[in-house]
Amino acid sequence: MKNNAKMMTSLLLMGSLITPQLHAQTAPTPPLNAPDAAAEAPVPPIELRAGRGHRGGYPGGQFRDSRHSSDRREELGDSQGPRGPREPRGPRERGALTALTTLTGTVGELKGNDDFILDGFLLKTAAGSTTLVKFPAHLGQSIQQAVKSGNSVSISGISETGLDGESIFRMTSLTAGKTTILDAPPTPPTTPPAAPSAATVTGKIADYQLDRAGRVNGFTLTASGDAKTIIRIPADVAYQLTNLATKGSTITVQGYPKILREGQVQLEKVNILRPTILTINGQQYLIR
Template structure:
């Protein structure tokens, strides 16, 4: 009786020790997956379209024929990013009318004009600043012009017409990228200006982006620096500026002669501040 009890206890102990080993063998055997795990199931940190055995790209290779998923020459490959938004095909329209007034950016560099189409409202036509010389040579105030392009929202939400091409008489100006200069531009010499702050310059969004000195010099500063200068550089206070003069790039036109310094060091009440 005692012998049978010992045999039964030994059998139970052997079965208990052998059970984890059997489960470990079953989990390690790729040919016998556990019943509660789905084969090729998507992992939470590995999206289904990127599964090694799925339809998506693997190890940098693209699958599918032309126009298929993951193929750079398919429909997705024709799209690009512009202004942070995914862009595809853009419909072009044409507007015609007479040229009104020239429009410049914050540095008075020509980058647009108003177009009077006879409807009582003027359309703002915009183009890249490097096309300024070409556009100014092709048209003048009162010229009849036809502009191909598309409507878009400007930096402040205003509606503008982005030029793709402009035709006046027998002259056509296309929106072409700027040409790379044959020689690298020279580094401008460091300049110094001292004066009293006559006013603040605001960007189109109403943020301060510069200081106007009493000699008409404009000190260009980033908006986050202007915010820090609220109490330090009040109107009427004297300031010394070290910076680099802004020079025109090839093709640009400045509508108004302006002395613009991009500030690098400001001296206020005897204290120097590095601008960055």
């Protein structure tokens, strides 16, 4: 009896070891005629993308196919306000008190950003120097209504250094006569703005544009019957594009026009288009 019990115990232990192996070996196999998912996947278009780690784009201006790229996509946005280079602020510690200074003088030429939106003016002081005064673009309409060229103003703010080394006076308040304008955040709109409609335009590249750091950030497109149109693209993508489409090349652009926000003023009538797809010589390129 003892021998029989030992034999039964041994058989049970062997069964517990064999059973998992049988289950593992009997895993279902796909049918022979099953389609290959990878073979049927649609081929994505070629992407023009901003390279990470390369200030001027990918070495040699090469394009990268999205199927073989693991870089994180850089999305176009309109924080922009416009997404352009920001002037570096002066050396200030976070949370530290910063002393304000006051300048007085007369208003000179009005200045705009890369999209021709009013965000500054030249101030001629009594000492004969000229200072570039900068303010948020949403204050443009208020300042344009309050001051004209030659008006005397008093400005409080902070001195900073711009991206190109130019001295900038960052306005916190402006007084012109009995009018005072403060650097306050924009007022939220009572109704959300309508989403921009997609647009398509075909024309020739008249010229490439440079940002304040000297990098290509877009190009001017000449199209019959249209006002001046600027195609605004990231500097790294533009670097790749200049190797493919030179001045005078015909190009079709699909994208969305820039809509002025509340309080913004455009100094020159220019259509700003942020593209999603470019067509050059019959080949489409996706902007990322």
